[in-house]
Amino acid sequence: MTQGAAAAEPGRWTRFQSIVLVTLRILIGWHFLYEGLAKLVNPYWTSADYLAGSQWWFSGLFINIATAPTLLTLVDYINVWGLILIGLCLILGLLTRTATVAGIVLLALYYIAAPPFAGLSYAMPAEGSYLVVNKVLIELVALVALLAFPTGRILGVDRVIFQMRRTGALAQA
Amino acid sequence: MSDEGTNTQSNQPATDKAGIVGRRGFLELVVSIPVIGVFLYNFFRKKAADDMKKEAIMAELGVRESGPAYIPEAVSRPPGERIRLGIIGNGGEGEALVRHAGFAHPDWVEEQRQAAAEDPRNQALQVYLEQDDLNVELTAVCDVFDVRAERGIAASQVATRPGGRPANPPAKRFRHYHDMLTSGEVDGVIIATPDHWHSQMSIDAAAEGIHVYCEKCMTQTEEQTQAMYDAIKNSDIVFQLGHQNRQSEAHIKAREVIDANILGPITLVEGTTNRNTPWGAWVWDIHEEGNPQTIDWELFEGPALNKVPFSLERFFRWRCWFDYGTGLSGDLLSHEYDAVNQILQLGIPKSAVASGGIYYFKDGRDVPDVFQAVYEYPERELTFVYSATLANGQYRGLKFMGHDATMQVSGDLSVTADRNSSRYEEKIGSGVIDPSRPMFTYRPGFRGIDAITSATAEYFVSRGLLYTYRGGRRMSAYHLLIGEWLDVIRNGGETSCNIERGFEEAITCHMATRSYLENRKVEWDPVRRRIV
Numbered sequence: 286m287t288q289g290a291a292a293a294e295p296g297r298w299t300r301f302q303s304i305v306l307v308t309l310r311i312l313i314g315w316h317f318l319y320e321g322l323a324k325l326v327n328p329y330w331t332s333a334d335y336l337a338g339s340q341w342w343f344s345g346l347f348i349n350i351a352t353a354p355t356l357l358t359l360v361d362y363i364n365v366w367g368l369i370l371i372g373l374c375l376i377l378g379l380l381t382r383t384a385t386v387a388g389i390v391l392l393a394l395y396y397i398a399a400p401p402f403a404g405l406s407y408a409m410p411a412e413g414s415y416l417v418v419n420k421v422l423i424e425l426v427a428l429v430a431l432l433a434f435p436t437g438r439i440l441g442v443d444r445v446i447f448q449m450r451r452t453g454a455l456a457q458a
Numbered sequence: 459m460s461d462e463g464t465n466t467q468s469n470q471p472a473t474d475k476a477g478i479v480g481r482r483g484f485l486e487l488v489v490s491i492p493v494i495g496v497f498l499y500n501f502f503r504k505k506a507a508d509d510m511k512k513e514a515i516m517a518e519l520g521v522r523e524s525g526p527a528y529i530p531e532a533v534s535r536p537p538g539e540r541i542r543l544g545i546i547g548n549g550g551e552g553e554a555l556v557r558h559a560g561f562a563h564p565d566w567v568e569e570q571r572q573a574a575a576e577d578p579r580n581q582a583l584q585v586y587l588e589q590d591d592l593n594v595e596l597t598a599v600c601d602v603f604d605v606r607a608e609r610g611i612a613a614s615q616v617a618t619r620p621g622g623r624p625a626n627p628p629a630k631r632f633r634h635y636h637d638m639l640t641s642g643e644v645d646g647v648i649i650a651t652p653d654h655w656h657s658q659m660s661i662d663a664a665a666e667g668i669h670v671y672c673e674k675c676m677t678q679t680e681e682q683t684q685a686m687y688d689a690i691k692n693s694d695i696v697f698q699l700g701h702q703n704r705q706s707e708a709h710i711k712a713r714e715v716i717d718a719n720i721l722g723p724i725t726l727v728e729g730t731t732n733r734n735t736p737w738g739a740w741v742w743d744i745h746e747e748g749n750p751q752t753i754d755w756e757l758f759e760g761p762a763l764n765k766v767p768f769s770l771e772r773f774f775r776w777r778c779w780f781d782y783g784t785g786l787s788g789d790l791l792s793h794e795y796d797a798v799n800q801i802l803q804l805g806i807p808k809s810a811v812a813s814g815g816i817y818y819f820k821d822g823r824d825v826p827d828v829f830q831a832v833y834e835y836p837e838r839e840l841t842f843v844y845s846a847t848l849a850n851g852q853y854r855g856l857k858f859m860g861h862d863a864t865m866q867v868s869g870d871l872s873v874t875a876d877r878n879s880s881r882y883e884e885k886i887g888s889g890v891i892d893p894s895r896p897m898f899t900y901r902p903g904f905r906g907i908d909a910i911t912s913a914t915a916e917y918f919v920s921r922g923l924l925y926t927y928r929g930g931r932r933m934s935a936y937h938l939l940i941g942e943w944l945d946v947i948r949n950g951g952e953t954s955c956n957i958e959r960g961f962e963e964a965i966t967c968h969m970a971t972r973s974y975l976e977n978r979k980v981e982w983d984p985v986r987r988r989i990v
Contacts, residue, residue, distance in 0.1 A: 311490065315497060326505060337579065348579060349578050352578040377490050377494070378490060441490065442490075
């Protein structure tokens with residue numbers, strides 16, 4: 286890996302900084318994993334209602350998905366297993382970078398399907414009060430932060446993989 | 459220089475020279491395993507608790523949240539012989555019925571194609587194209603308005619047919635329905651005229667041995683009801699009254715809930731109608747081509763109580779006058795009553811009191827736009843209340859109120875335990891049953907969304923009158939009811955809304971109408987079979 290900004294280098298972080306970042310990663314992973322599993326075990330769950338209520342620029346696309354049964358089943362499947370796998374990876378620190386990017390993409394889709402902009406209102410009630418910024422966006426930016434401050438190699442399977450690769454390379458040399 | 463190469467002590471990986479992960483590295487590998495462990499422990503604990511609660515409730519109720527155990531097949535066998543249909547009264551409702559039999563007007567097809575292109579939630583065309591082949595031909599059309607008769611003929615030879623089946627030859631137009639009945643060109647007729655014509659047409663059809671699918675309200679008066687009942691009973695024809703709720707999956711499930719006695723003693727049933735649009739209040743469009751030359755006014759009036767000069771309002775908005783219908787009673791109370799009769803098998807009430815008035819639509823109509831009816835069933839120890847306004851759209855639903863629980867029925871169904879229930883007292887106390895939320899819900903097995911495009915469509919959907927489901931597939935309730943009628947014609951059996959149910963429907967509605975018009979409580983004499 287090439288040299289990054291000094292502050293973004295895990296090696297320069299204090300123990301406290303590392304712990305906070307890893308905790309954030311694990312908690313977001315926990316949330317993803319439970320969102321996925323809860324949907325998996327609920328036979329009635331479908332993204333149709335959420336998609337059908339979509340507003341803003343991409344609503345046409347989302348409504349199209351909601352009204353096409355085969356596509357909807359596929360999207361539901363990808364969503365559920367995406368959430369579960371991303372959650373597991375974030376908790377374990379496995380393929381952290383890929384999982385983080387996938388999580389950002391998923392959250393971005395949730396956000397643009399139903400952004401809390403002034404002038405848009407939704408049939409499905411929100412559990413809080415939001416204007417432009419909602420919890421989806423905050424979780425998304427938290428993942429972006431984890432992308433900027435990667436923690437997979439501080440504490441996670443990625444570190445072991447990295448070490449094995451590096452020592453393998455050393456041994457060959 | 460690599461990231462890891464600059465690691466300080468705290469993060470320095472411990473590896474030995476052989477390149478094997480060291481003790482620290484191993485610890486760091488497994489440190490997130492406990493997190494997964496804690497997660498799974500909590501997840502399964504929560505799931506087990508939820509499942510146990512649900513199991514406890516379901517074991518207590520003795521009914522499942524899955525689809526109805528038994529859904530009568532609308533069509534028992536593939537439709538072998540072709541049946542020739544005639545439509546009498548090809549207005550809004552008539553055209554819809556003909557469409558659900560497989561003959562959409564080409565303009566409708568085009569409109570729906572555009573509507574679906576603009577908003578993919580519009581699936582009316584798709585549902586039409588996917589409906590089953592009923593193996594019928596629309597051979598005859600009768601309407602007193604030329605434009606509607608022509609539309610019927612256009613529909614009969616439409617090229618866009620369910621399942622891509624070929625177009626049929628055009629239907630023949632009959633000026634008078636009687637000529638159609640005696641023409642030998644129809645096996646069955648769909649009667650979708652204003653109510654004042656229903657009984658005479660059905661009686662005449664029965665006399666000719668022509669099967670009848672008749673729109674509700676079955677008749678306009680008690681006398682017509684008696685005459686029609688006798689005529690149908692003394693004939694061999696198959697009769698179906700057009701209450702689509704008979705094919706609604708949620709209504710069939712509701713009957714299962716009643717049979718399982720989940721609600722405890724039911725003392726009050728409340729059926730309601732709330733609409734708040736001119737269209738919902740029967741202020742329907744007046745066709746620009748409607749005039750004394752294109753409309754046979756004399757034939758339209760027919761057996762109407764009062765003969766008046768030609769009137770476009772009366773022709774196109776006939777539900778607003780007692781001369782042709784019975785207002786809320788025959789139009790919408792009839793639906794609510796038939797749903798309750800289907801679910802509880804109530805029959806005709808002992809007494810009825812009704813009141814109301816013309817409070818909002820002061821447009822010359824003589825039927826009330828706000829209407830309430832109270833029916834007593836002392837033998838069943840319950841009251842059925844119907845409450846309606848055409849000037850407020852607040853949804854109130856159809857509720858069955860028992861001592862132990864309340865059931866709300868619409869396109870779907872929910873049962874909520876009563877806070878003071880005797881039967882569920884223990885489970886409410888122990889927290890297994892929460893009286894603030896439904897303990898049982900049934901949503902037809904459909905993963906997707908319902909296309910609801912207008913306030914009136916929403917009303918019909920909420921009443922299970924537009925669409926229902928079969929095996930997760932959205933179907934038109936009209937289509938299923940027509941299919942059932944045709945199936946009985948071919949293979950025998952009983953229609954779900956036969957003349958007995960029709961008699962009960964008509965009498966019950968007319969009791970409310972009489973009570974309103976005569977401003978008194980009326981009773982049903984079950985021996986003399988008369989409203990007194």
